[in-house]
Amino acid sequence: MAPLKFCANISWLFTELPDFHQRISAAAAAGFQAVEAAWLYESDLEQLRRAREAAGVELVLINTPPGDIKGGDLGLGAVPGREAEFRQGLDLALKYARALECKRIHLMAGRVPMGSQRKAVAKEMEAVFVQNLKYAADILSKEGITGLIEPINTRITDPRYFLDSPHQAAEILEKVGKPNIKLQMDVFHWQIMDGNLTQNIQKYLPLIGHVQVAQVPGRNEPDSAGELDYRYLFNTLERLHYQGYIGCEYKPLGSTQEGLGWMRDYCTHSE
Template identity: 80%
Template structure:
């Protein structure tokens, strides 16, 4: 079995530093060979390119723009009436991905509109999401980029998020039917919504394109106290011969660097 590879999510780690390009340098200094991030769009793209080039760190994943955050947006992929904005956001994400040689873009689904009943709007939102994902697949395939869809738990993190379980995501991916649109498994969200991680990893492994981690319930380092046995989960991924990076998308309990001992401890086992 090959060793697992970890990448730093610099939207969550190294936030002691205000600038994302500085965080790339910090991640490299801490031993990471790759980083991922949510939204880099307020950063100077040239500075990000310079940091990537100087460190040799790969950029593994970025998100599509969230939309109007002040108005409550968190992605637009499944939001009816926002298709043009979704395509504009995809173009911007693609610009950054190409400049940073990033091969994965998380295509954010978005939230149930305020005042709407989830059950009543679910069918329409799914249809919009399938349409947007199909469009994105064709655009991204020309650049050799994979699109990711990520279920986000609605019990704790975001009650209005449209895509909230691996089962829902898998059903949507089947309707899209494009090999370059895959499932992003954030173990934190999967545990909160469904648990049953061993069976869900087994069932959905063929369509998983990226993995992210955090302990439950605190969303801290994987070796902190919580519900999840990460030694077991990491070994499960190794047994399935997972070849991609595992994104460290957690809230450090203290300073980022002080909390990274778990990687060394795991790799020494």
């Protein structure tokens, strides 16, 4: 079985360093061959490009812009009336993806609007999301880029996020019907919302285009105290021949470097 490939999420790791270009270099020095990030849009694009090339790492994933975070946004993909802003955000994400040779963009669904009940707006939000994803798929296919949708748990992390389970995401992907729009599996969110990880991984693996990991419930290193046996989960992904990257999207308990023992342990045992 081929060993798994890990990438450092530099929105969460190496935050001891203030700038993303510094974190790219630190990730490479720590042994990562790839990085990912949520939002890089306040960083100088040329500086990021030079840092990535100098470090020799691949940029695996970025997110579409969140919208107005202070105003309560966390993505716009499923938000009615914000379609033009979603397209503008997609254009900006594409600009960064092209320059940084990034082949995956997380198309963020967004939150149920304030003052609205989830059940009352669910059908409208799904319809908006499906149309926006179809639009994005056609744009991204010309660039050889995969779009991803990620369920985020509504029990702990974000009660108003629209897309919150792998089952809901699979239904939306079926309605979109585009081969370059796939499912992003964040094990942290899946465990909190549904558990049943072995069955869900087996069921949805054909749809999965990216994986992210963190321990539950603290969202710390995979080998920190918590509910999940990551050695078992990594073995499961190996056995099912998962070929993509696994993003390390967790909060280090101490320094990032001190918390990477789990990865060194995995690499030692997979040699």
